[in-house]
Amino acid sequence: MRKIINKLLSYSVYRKTLLAYSVSILIITVLILICTYKVFTNNLKNYSTETSKQLLNQLVSGVENLKTDVDNVMTVIAGDSKALRFYQNKNDNKQDDYYLFLRLTDIKSYYSYIEDIAAINFNNSVCVQALGSNNENGDIDFASSMINKQKYIVPRTIKISKESKNVVSFLQYLPYYNAAIVIDVNADLFQYSINKNGREERNVYIIDSNGNAVTGNTKDIIQNNPLSDYFYSIITLKNKTEGCFVYDDKAKRQMVFFSKSAEFSWWFIDVQDYSYFNKAFQDISYPFIGISAFFILICILISALFNKKIKKPLVQLVNKIRNAADAEELSDMDELRYLDIAIARGKQERYAHQNYIRTQFLRCLLLGQQMPVMIPDHELRQIRGEYSANHFCVLLIKIQNLLPLNEAEQEEEFKIYRYTICNLADEIFEKSFHCKSVDIGNDLVGLLFMLDKKDISEDYMLSFKQLKQFAEEMIRITVSGSLGLIVDSQKDVSISCQKAKQYLEMNQLIGREELIDSNNQVTANYHEKNKKLVESILEYTNSNYKNPDLSLKSVSQVFGLSTTYVGKIFKSIQGESYSNYVMNYRLEKTKVALLETTKTINDIAIEFGFTNSAYYATLFKNAYGMTPTVFRNSAGIRMNL
Incomplete structure (x- = not known):
């Protein structure tokens, strides 16, 4: 087994493909796992958020139900026929006061969350309380203040048996009798229900529309603490019109849940530290890490098996290239370099082959000859399509060297001249025409024009003049040319070329300054x-x-x-x-x-x-x-x- 592994790893191409596949699969797997973990944790966070919002909404609903109960109690007291006599008295009547006292005491004993009930007659300044005479003038003054401010639900602190208690006072004013009913409810009751849901470790804050603490619990927690300002600033900043929203405070690493009571205009606030979510995430992290490790191992195993399948053809390819390569040129084990060189040579050979085929096609097209090599029909159709047009015309360019050369030098020099003229012609004429040049041999270069209309713009004369000027200045040769007939078919291109060749051979008007146009247009007429x-x-x-x-x-x-x-x-x-x-x-x-x-x-x-x-x-x-x-x-x- 060890020998097999060593043999496999001895090939750098195998090592690198194994590493590439392993890393690729590992990255993809890790990304999938991260996305899955992200989705899972987001769902967990959303679930916890929705749960907190529901608990706050339940608390708000319970508090509003409490107000309904208080309103019903006030209706019962105000509707008692004997109690009405207390409100109608202009002077103090002890008998009516005593009856009302018994009635209020009875009602208070029925509702455990009611701390006190007071009935006030402003006509005679008499206040009857369920707790007995406690602070009558204080209740009368407090009720008058509430009526003047038109606030009928106010948190305050009262003393019961010399003990201070935080209450929420509900007031009902009876304008017909100029009387009022005040019911004091234990303020801590407003956050009692959320503690009953197993959330004792967390605090629920209740503040009014001005940012003041409502319950004693809230007052105790935010005493000498800017939490109330903090909550109020969030409400003001968000300018929230909806009754429930969540504020994600990334700076303090906590989630703050707000729920508003429409009846009280109070905000019920719950705060969850990020550690609460982190604990939940930790609970799922360990099994998730185990599952992730299992998947990663599976992916690495799949990568190894896949590489094992491709190992054999890779090694065969490398060995073939090694055998064909020069041993002195390449190192013994650098098979990746073999592959790079082989691919580069293949691309170069393919390009050279395609260029050779196109050159031969154009040359045979102009000369009317058969292709000297066999090429597949589909390649031939593709090449014909590349040079298709409505009409065709051939411009023959004759090269004339200004310096005397022997036969051997002339052949080599003219080969370079033809190559240069082909490149110059393509660069100059392609600016105005759809055309392609080709080396015909000896002292001739052909330029095939592919035309849409059976007419060729006289701009070709300006282009030829530019070509002639470049040839004389750059390579010290002169050129002359002849334009053949315009033909309608690709197979008749050789006719256009033959006509241009005839004019060149006749040497009529041809020379260092003239360009023959076999369509009966000559340079003289052009000028x-x-x-x-x-x-x-x-x-x-x-x-x-x-x-x-x-x-x-x-x-x-x-x-x-x-x-x-x-x-x-x-x-x-x-x-x-x-x-x-x-x-x-x-x-x-x-x-x-x-x-x-x-x-x-x-x-x-x-x-x-x-x-x-x-x-x-x-x-x-x-x-x-x-x-x-x-x-x-x-x-x-x-x-x-």
């Missing part, structure tokens, strides 16, 4: 046509030179030709660009105006198409070595002399 075009442009320019918008673009639009074409033709005939001609013509005309008129320099500049006098003066000085003012003054002096 004559261009000369007439330039004459028309000059006539138009001389008539409109004062127009400030006169430019090569505007002239091209007038004659319906492209700006590039007109610019090239004009410069080839006149020897200068169109813009220079217009500028010089205008300057010559302004010289006459300077001498024969008294117009200002600015008026002359604007009249003759210059944008402003400063620009005109700069151009004038560059052309004649002096400003228009100096020119006018010097001319005046000479005339006086």
Whole structure:
């Protein structure tokens, strides 16, 4: 087993593929496990969050039910016919007071959460309490204050048997009798239900709409502690209109749950530290880690088995390449380098083969010969499709060396010339035409034009002139050319090539300055046509030179030709660009105006198409070595002399 492992690992290609597959599978597995763990923990967190929200909502619902009970008690007291006499008394009636005292005591004993019940008659300033006479004036003052502030539910602290108790006071005002009923409920009851759910280790805070603590438990916890401000700032910051929301405080690493009671306008708040969630996560982490480790081992095993299957063909491939490679060139065990070299050679050979096939196809297409090599039909169809068009035309380029060479030197030199001309022709002509050059042999290079219309733009003459100029300047040779007939079919391309070849062999008008067009167009006619075009442009320019918008673009639009074409033709005939001609013509005309008129320099500049006098003066000085003012003054002096 050890020998087998050592043999397998002796191949670097096997080691690297094993490592690559192992790492890839390991990364994918870990990512899947991380995503699964993330989803699981998020679900756990969401479940805990929803549970806390439900508990708070249950507490709020219980508190609102408590208010309903208190309202019912007040209704019972206010509806008692004998108790009504207490509210109607203008003076104190001890008998009515005593009856009401018994009634209130009976009701208080029935509801364990009620700390005290007080009935107040503001007409005679009498207060009857279920606990007996405790602080009558205090209750009357408190009730008056609640009525004035229109607050009917207020947390406060009262003393019962000299013991302070936190209560929530509910007030019902009877305006018809000018009387009131006050019921004090134990404040700690409002958070009692959540403690009954096994959550004693956590605190529920209750604050009113102003951020003040409501229950004694809340007061004890946040005493000398800015928690109340903290909770109130969150409520203000979030500006929450809904009755329940969760605030995730990442800075303090805790979740804060808020639930609002619509009846009381109080906020019930529960806080969960992140440690609560971490404990739950830890409970699931250990089994999850075990499952993850198991899956990772399975993945590594699968990777090893997979590599074992691909090991044999890899080793066979490496051995074949080793046998074909030069032993001195490569190291004995560097089979990865063998593979890289083999792949690079394969790509190079494939490219060379495809280039050779295309070159042979074009050459045979122009010469009307059969392909010298057999290629599959699908490759031949693909190549034919690459060179398909509606019409075709062949331009033959003949190379003429300016230096005398012997036969051996000439063959080698012309091979280089043909290669260079092919590259130049492709680069120059492909800017304006869909075409491809091919080395035909000897002193000829063919250029196949693939046309959409049965017409070829005369721009090819400008391109040929550029090719001729490059050839003379770069490789010191001269070229001549002949354009064959335009044919309609790919199989007739050889006819176009043969016609171009005939004109070259006839040597009519062919030479260092001419280009034959077998479609009955020659360079002389081309130049004559261009000369007439330039004459028309000059006539138009001389008539409109004062127009400030006169430019090569505007002239091209007038004659319906492209700006590039007109610019090239004009410069080839006149020897200068169109813009220079217009500028010089205008300057010559302004010289006459300077001498024969008294117009200002600015008026002359604007009249003759210059944008402003400063620009005109700069151009004038560059052309004649002096400003228009100096020119006018010097001319005046000479005339006086």
